[in-house]
Amino acid sequence: MSFSMTGYGQSSLQFGGYKITFEVKSVNNRYCEVVLRMPRDWTGYEDMLRRKVLHHIKRGRVDVVINREITEETASVQMLSRPAVKSYLKAAEALKDEFGFTGELTLRDILSMPGVMELKEEAAATGFASFEEYSGMLELGLEQSLHSLLEMRAREGGYLAADLTRRLGHLEELHAEMAALAPAVVVEYRDKLRLRLNALNDGTFPFEEHKFGMEIATFADRCNIDEELTRLYSHFEQCRALLKGSEPAGRKLDFLIQEMNRETNTIGSKCNHLTLVNLTLDMKAELEKIREQAANLE
Template sequence: MIKSMTGYGRARKELHKRDITVEVRSVNNRYLDCTVKMPRMYSFAEEAVKACVQRAVSRGKVDVFITVDASAADVAKVSVNRELAAQYAAALGELAELCGPTAYKLTPETLARFPDVLTVTKEDEDLETVSADLCAVLEEALGAYNEMRAVEGEKLAADISGRLDTILTCTAKVEERSPETVAEYRQKLTARMEEVLQSASVDPQRILLEAAIYADKVAVDEETVRLRSHISQLRTMLESNEPMGRKMDFLIQEVNRESNTIGSKCNDVAIAQVVVQLKAEVEKMREQVQNIE
């Protein structure tokens, strides 16, 4: 079943003491445009995130929002700058000598108060593990996102299918009315010739020839056959699980072209009214197809 390009999905999960939240949203677009917004410290995983999105989505402007609470995963490491501490200790010893024989005892607590003697750093993170965790939560969000797109796709397919039925009905009306226009033209031509010639006899062969020329001029058999073919292909595409938005857009342009040709060929009020209805349905259908992946 076809999918809409409009969707939203969200997932939240705690992995390796990291609380990860991912939101995915998209709108229609001619091609795939993926934007990822995440904390700068996790920017190394951006390409992996985009690769996950590309596997799940083929068209649309997709925005991915990732937030990470890693406070529980932060492991602090305290290290001693031995060289600097020794220099502080030597300097304090010199000061003690200058002050005289006063008893002075240097303690670790005293040295620890000096700047840069003790440094606190975070342990290096396993980048591959973090990237895998982000993608795992993203996959869940994409699952919810695709479910919403599938629901929207079903509604679009139902609407387009109904409009295809209307177009098929209009096509049948054109096929039914087209031969009648030739017969009416023949009758009008005969009556006009008789009125002009009055007492003189009308050559039936001439009437038949003119009617044949007119019939060839206004014939829409080829256009209606192609219309039915396009409608059949569109119905098949509606049932496809592959992205069909671009193909459907092209076919609808062809349907519109055939409709214009029928309108320009037929100099008949009834057919003109049917063509107006047909083109209105085509235009509505084209707007819907713009949202199909």
């Protein structure tokens, strides 16, 4: 199954008097990059959460945002920490005196600072959770949001794979036209060359069939595109196999598209035939569209 690199997932749960929300979004990236944003006192869980993301996602930039919000029940058992407020106000005054900063702390600023509001002693005692409990909660919430993200990436990946398969079919049609036309290139060149020589021959020089045959043989060898057509067909089959497989296909597809472009350029430089040249231009245009779509795959 093919996966897109773009997607979004969200989940939430209640734990320890807080509502914990998890948001995960992913966008295109050449490699796999995980960016985590969470409350500062939860940074000890970062490695565990990063490994969880990397277990599911192999390519793309993944932003994970974890927020916690006090529930109404918890808010009713909170109390103001006056020492924390005094400490913040004292630090603000020190900054003004030493560095010349201006401005005043508002009530909203003070209440949003860590440690200003704390649970009452009896509530804190009953709401205490161990490291393992917090770890399990965070892992569960992230797993749920990743599940939503992966579902979205799978749906988008299915659309991309269908479009790429259709475009591969168009490439195969162009390939079939090239293969059918390739033998006629030498025949047309031979007939045109013979007509040109007959028109130029005024009887002052003999027509040597042997040298004429050598010229045709040299041209046939120079414009032969059988190897390029064979390699192109092989690349088409590999692309189809990648799109149907379960492994991430984006990087391998990118490599195969480069190889198909190289073979197409070689055909265009060797063929010396207007119709074939036009077919190679059509193939290059289609390959560029495929490259743009494949860049969205994991």
